[in-house]
Amino acid sequence: SSASSSSVSSRVIFYVLVRLEDVDIPPVGAKDVLVKVLAAPVNPSDMNMIQGTYAILPDLPAVGGNEGVAQVIEVGSQVKSLKAGDWVIPKDAGLGTWRTEAVLAEDDVISLPNDIPLLSAATLGVNPCTAFRMLSDFEDLKPGDSVIQNAANSGVGQAVIQIAAARGINTINVIRDRPEFTQLSDRLMAMGASHVIKEETLRRPEIKELFKTCPKPKLALNGVGGKSATELLRHLQVGGSMVTYGGMSKQPVTVPVSALIFKDVKVRGFWVTQWKRDHSHGKFACF
């Protein structure tokens, strides 16, 4: 667009260009594998990377996409851990999965069983790992304990619901209101959600009814920020933790002074990419 008026002329306008290109595939080196990408999702962090707001940014031009599943087509002469036909996922962010084929280093990928659903394989490395670690690393959750989360219908939120249910942990799942609220609520309940409530309900007296049968949460998982995060904090147990992993509202997290003084809540953050880098020596596994 043209910056014709003085009010816009001082702004920096960023043009984001993502386009399909044909590129030559390099020869397969001794420790490389040639892979065919079977499926790769578009995650919010991919968009943040393109916008230039993510914590890691590749040198340009770059191939987008941080996760996905690929099939090994050919292996280099010194490759030990992989063979043709294996399914692999990226070990780290920034691999550039939005492409049809690639030559990758053997060490840049992890193999996984190829008898799981393709879409599960393509989305295994980020959201379920994030959910699993957040349910494991911040509070000692026992069967019967509760977790509260916003953006409960997100990829991370749905993984939280299923992993928590498998461990006997109650989930209080907060979603934004919508015309099809009941259908979405039913779907999350079928996955194992204990309660599904609207953002507005968090501020209403009827929330007290819920806590007559469900213990106050030890852990709050915040993928939204802003008012939504503040509301989660209000319902946390004394000494509980709120873990922020996303900021979908693009609003900062405000912590009431009373939550710190009278409830001594712990306000923490989690980034799965850092977790993987910190735990990547030896055999990598999130679980």
Ligand SMILES: NC(=O)c1ccc[n+]([C@@H]2O[C@H](COP(=O)([O-])OP(=O)(O)OC[C@H]3O[C@@H](n4cnc5c(N)ncnc54)[C@H](OP(=O)(O)O)[C@@H]3O)[C@@H](O)[C@H]2O)c1
């Ligand atoms: N820290 C980490 O390691 C880590 C790992 C994985 C993901 N993440 C982050 O977690 C977040 C969710 O990722 P995902 O892949 O699970 O997302 P997703 O499946 O695309 O779902 C997006 C979620 O965000 C909600 N949302 C969107 N805009 C919103 C707004 N303005 N206010 C409130 N809620 C809003 C959506 O709710 P509606 O349905 O109501 O629109 C939906 O629940 C992202 O910020 C992502 O970057 C972080």
